[in-house]
Every structure is written in structure tokens, then in C-alpha cells.
Amino acid sequence: AQTVTQSQPEMSVQEAETVTLSCTYDTSESDYYLFWYKQPPSRQMILVIRQEAYKQQNATENRFSVNFQKAAKSFSLKISDSQLGDAAMYFCAYRSGLNYGGSQGNLIFGKGTKLSVKP
């Protein structure tokens, strides 16, 4: 079975600085997808960024980027120029590819990292 581990329950960053959130996963599959979701106090889970395992290039979305190390099964999220609105819970998630019977909503989530942004 696949597992997702976020080893940092809480992190803190100064506004305008850069922070990296860690995520490791365990799988024997070769076809899968990885995601980072943000959950602010409003409770809505918002997709931040996603990575297809077959792509070697790290995904980037504005101030958010990932460091995808497939061999090490590591998928960290880097937030640059941190803003107060970035304060939230961040969840790393894994989804099997269709070749392994993965369905769109069957995500395996980590326990999350609470990010605080200091003004």
C-alpha cells in the first residue's frame, strides 16, 4: 500500500522569505501523480501544484515550486516570497495512475504541515 509522510507538523516563515515543506512517499508503482493542497481557515482544500511522475521537470506555479526526486521518493514544496495569505495547512497527496487502477478522487494524503507566516 502507498503511504505519504509529512515529517514537519508545523513550520514558520518570515514574510517575503522562502520556506520548504517536506513530503516523502512510499510506492512500488511507476505511474502516479503527486499533489500539494492548501487548507486555509476557511477549510476549503485548494490545489496548489501537481506533478506527474513521468515528467522529470519540476512543476512550478508562480511562487510555488516542487523538488521532485523520484528515486528518493521525495516531493517537497518551496514557497518563495511568502505572503501572509500563505498561512494554512499544507497537505501532500498521492494518486495512482490509471494503469494501477487509480481513480481521480482516490488520493492518499499526508497528515499535513501547519505553516505560519510572520509579518
Added chain:
Amino acid sequence: ETGVTQTPRHLVMGMTNKKSLKCEQHLGHNAMYWYKQSAKKPLELMFVYNFKEQTENNSVPSRFSPECPNSSHLFLHLHTLQPEDSALYLCASSQETQNSPLHFGNGTRLTVT
């Protein structure tokens, strides 16, 4: 404003009560999901509906009963719950294609007394 709306936002119920959670999506998606988020535990997928048909039930107790009358609405009927069922229940929707992301609602905070 989210395209996925959940009501009520908060719910307190006794163990003998019967209540329902409602989810509505205005995004034209064909798949809908119920997730459970408990304190200090990872998000857990409960049910999946594709084109109104239930395609997954992740060993959820029968005291939780989903209903999907059409592709825009999803309900979770609750009866004889236990205190350990207290959690945030999140609804999500998506297009059932490989690269379509999930869109979540704001959840219903359920407390069972």
C-alpha cells in the same frame, strides 16, 4: 466563491438522531466524493460517485449512507453515529479525466454528542 457548496457548515447531533449533509456543485463535473477529515489523521476517502453511480465505498460503516440523485448533488445521510464520527466532512467534485483536479467545498463540521 467555491463552485462546491456544502450545508450545513456546522452540525451537532446526538447519537440517536438522523441528519443529512448536502453537497452541490455548479462546475458541470461528473464525479463527486465524500472525504472525512479527523483531527491528527490524514484525509480519508469515503465514497465515490461517477455519473451518479457509486464506484467506491472504502469500508465505511453502514451508519453513513450516501445518495447521489444527479451529477450535481450529493448527500450523506447519518444515523446512530458514534462520538468518534465527529470530524470535518468534505465534499469534492471533478471531471473523471486523468488530469482534472478535485474541487473541494468548505466542509461540514460534525460533532456527535
